[in-house]
Amino acid sequence: MRIPLTDLTAQYQSLRDEIDAAIDRITTSGSFILGPEVEAFECEIADWCQVSHGVGVASGTDALYLALLACGIGEGDEVLTTPFTFIATTEAIRRCGATPVFVDIAPDTCNMDPGLLERHITRSTRAILPVHLYGNPIDMTRLMEIARRHELVVVEDCAQSLGATWQGRKVGSFGDAGCLSFFPSKMLGASGDAGMVITNNECVADMVRALRSHGTTRKYYHEMPGINSRLDTLQAAMLRVKLRRLDEWIRRRREVAATYGDYLRNASGISLLRPTDGGTHVYNYFTLGVQGGAGVRNALAAHLTERGIATAVYYPCSLHLQPVYRGLGYQPGDLPESEAAQDSVLSLPMYPEITDSQIEEVSQALMACPALQFHR
Numbered sequence: 001m002r003i004p005l006t007d008l009t010a011q012y013q014s015l016r017d018e019i020d021a022a023i024d025r026i027t028t029s030g031s032f033i034l035g036p037e038v039e040a041f042e043c044e045i046a047d048w049c050q051v052s053h054g055v056g057v058a059s060g061t062d063a064l065y066l067a068l069l070a071c072g073i074g075e076g077d078e079v080l081t082t083p084f085t086f087i088a089t090t091e092a093i094r095r096c097g098a099t100p101v102f103v104d105i106a107p108d109t110c111n112m113d114p115g116l117l118e119r120h121i122t123r124s125t126r127a128i129l130p131v132h133l134y135g136n137p138i139d140m141t142r143l144m145e146i147a148r149r150h151e152l153v154v155v156e157d158c159a160q161s162l163g164a165t166w167q168g169r170k171v172g173s174f175g176d177a178g179c180l181s182f183f184p185s186k187m188l189g190a191s192g193d194a195g196m197v198i199t200n201n202e203c204v205a206d207m208v209r210a211l212r213s214h215g216t217t218r219k220y221y222h223e224m225p226g227i228n229s230r231l232d233t234l235q236a237a238m239l240r241v242k243l244r245r246l247d248e249w250i251r252r253r254r255e256v257a258a259t260y261g262d263y264l265r266n267a268s269g270i271s272l273l274r275p276t277d278g279g280t281h282v283y284n285y286f287t288l289g290v291q292g293g294a295g296v297r298n299a300l301a302a303h304l305t306e307r308g309i310a311t312a313v314y315y316p317c318s319l320h321l322q323p324v325y326r327g328l329g330y331q332p333g334d335l336p337e338s339e340a341a342q343d344s345v346l347s348l349p350m351y352p353e354i355t356d357s358q359i360e361e362v363s364q365a366l367m368a369c370p371a372l373q374f375h376r
């Protein structure tokens, strides 16, 4: 692809000397598991996210799983979440023995609609797991008010939204825990898998710290069943270098989104998703809605691919309709907004290094797509 969806090599080239020095520092130290480099990164992320603790883990998926476990979620519990997310969100719920209960999305943002939460609360509901999809924060004031009223745990999936704010505060700092992913294509991308749980709750932080390392509270003493899910020291060292650039990258992502908006705001056959009022969107992905159904959306994607422009569909199948969740008993039609979104969303190239002329090229190619014209 001439214009990729995201460009990790450009990012590496711009930081090559510093990243190589960090790798060298770790490989020559011979210390590869946890240690001061991981601790320093945990503190830096916690400070940056305005919370008191960060606990590095092996992936964003494990961050969700361990945060839920640490908050006491288990067998028989119901967790309210969105059907329109990556499967890792619900995988974590299932792995705890709990059941995801899907709450439909708001079509203008594709985020879970907080107005629909309360009708799904039962005697078994224990937690809400909101996802700030694409980097766009969900209304956390409303969500926390409902959670408090019903005494529910809140674990925020911030895998796509590191740095996004709601009412001036970073996401991940509102609930009992926030879960970050450093998967390469996320806001802050590792050179492999990595994740973190952030929290203001010391008990949750201590619990995740024990769980990620075999349930260890003191070396070779195990108070609970744990797993091996530590953040690699090498990844931490490299991520520390990148974190220093994150504010600048977010500024540029927002600028890229604004430029796309200038070209595409009035384009026929598409609609731009709405950043939530009261928050700041960090645009991990720049996603639009294509009118006319999956056929038109797929024709647009093919049209762009032919011109060397990468696109992606996040996500083509709502989780309640996934074969793996047949046992949960959902039917087509149960979550109409999520089902409509799976046929309309399309994400365009979005990364800090994309040039203004590339944004123009993508926008012009999109507007020239015959499938959009004929749909009108």
Ligand SMILES: *Cc1c(COP(=O)(O)O)cnc(C)c1O
Pocket: 059, 060, 061, 062, 085, 086, 088, 089, 131, 157, 159, 160, 180, 181, 182, 183, 193, 194, 195
């Ligand atoms: C990427 C992602 C995850 C999982 O993160 P990994 O680091 O890949 O395990 C969870 N939730 C959402 C919404 C994601 O986008």
